[in-house]
Amino acid sequence: MNVEFIEALEQIQKDKGISKEILIDALEAALISSYKRNFGSAQNVRVEINRDTGEVHVYSQKKVVENLEDELLELSLDEAKGIDRNYEVDDIVEREVTPRNFGRIAAQTAKQVVVQRIREAERGVVYEEYINRESDIITGSVARLAKGIVYINLGKTEAILGPTEQMPGEEYKHGDRIKSYIVEVKKTPKGPQVLVSRTHPGLIKRLFELEVPEIHDGIVEVKSISREAGSRTKIAVESKDPNVDPVGSCVGPKGARVQAIVDELRGEKIDIIKYSEDPSVFIASSLSPAKVVSTEVNIDNKTAKVVVPDYQLSLAIGKEGQNARLAAKLTGWKIDIKSESQVKSDN
The missing domain is CATH 2.40.50.140 (Nucleic acid-binding proteins)
Structure with a gap:
């Protein structure tokens, strides 16, 4: 490797945002494995790449010991003193062992490492982008x-x-x-x-944020959502501005806003409910499109008895109980629905 290689790393740092030092450190680690694999060495080695010239050097590393047990990993104190009398026990002695044809191996390894690191960096960028979304x-x-x-x-x-x-x-x-x-x-x-x-209730909320400026701007707030994907959704909304109608804002001019969401959901029906702090009012509204005669709530166990006209009973309950089920989920209350005739017969 040479100066051109270092310049290439600097360009990668500029274009891809991957530090030149990180690339060189990774390459040095990879070259240690390459050296041991290609030259059958079991000794400890250190690889150093010159940051200016790109030259690669391999150094064997041996620990200075008093009693020599492993010649591949250790050096006797006497031999170490013969190299430099300042060496002491536990010092590390380095000697250059760079093979003559190591440059070719280094170039091949460098290509693999750089490509891998670029791929990892690009994956990292994509991950960071989407984890925040x-x-x-x-x-x-x-x-x-x-x-x-x-x-x-x-x-x-x-x-x-x-x-x-x-x-x-x-x-x-x-x-x-x-x-x-x-x-x-x-x-x-x-x-x-x-x-x-495509089934998560959060999709409904985000679609309304896209289509309804008042929700996006925080003037109208989505209080709760209950959904049976592909069939029906109920969404409760509240306005923080008394001059802004939350339901009208969500429906839009000639129903355009809610229709855009219905189209995106391939025809899923959407009931937009005005939220109320009064449980009886909120529960009555949640059963829309059914009309409610009266609502009796028990605050302690969050149950409600709702009376509807006889002809509205099936509408209030909904097909296979869907309307009542969605209303209960939307409000967080257990709702018992009866017709006026049923209430009279009970009494």
Whole structure:
């Protein structure tokens, strides 16, 4: 290796942000292994690369001892004194043992080490970028499908959309642009692994932040979300400004804002509920689109008895109990729904 090699390392430092010293240190460590492998040496050695000229030198290292037991690793005190009378027991004596053709081996090793370190650095940059985006929304295109897993091209890396994170009935075709929610970013030997979801409630929140400026700006706050992906979502919102209608803000002019989210979710129904500090009001609203006659709440055990008109009972409960289930999850209350006729017969 030569001056050009050092200049190349300096250019890599400039372009890739990888310290020249880190590269040289890694190369010196790799060259120790290369030396031992190629020259069958079991002795301790140190490799030094001149930071200015790029020249490589190999030095054997032996420990000074009084009683010599291993000639490969040790040097007697008498022999050490013959080299330099200042040597004492436990000192390390170095001698240059650079092989004549070691430059060729060094060049090959250097290429491997530099390429590996660049790859590791690039993976590190990608990891740092996406680890800071956990719980965020990301847009990518479907790259491929394999064994039920959808791989999404994000540009610098691929995201993994596992079978359990896919919306029921949703089809994914090569090239489709989709938004997903970053659940977790892992470090693996092959680089960062970005795990995403289309079913996570967090996706709903992030989509509303994208479509509704009032939510993005903090004027309207998302209080809670309950979701059965691919079917229905309920989202409770509250305005911090009395002049701003939280539900109207989320619906948008002619329903454009919520419709954009529904389209992204392939037709998933979304109920936007106005949050209230009053549990009875909030619970009644959470059963939308059903109308509620009365609500009786028990604060101690967080249960509520809700009465609805007879013709609204099936709507309040929902298909297979979905509406009632989502309302309970949204509010955090156990809700018992009865029709007016049922209440009369009970009494």
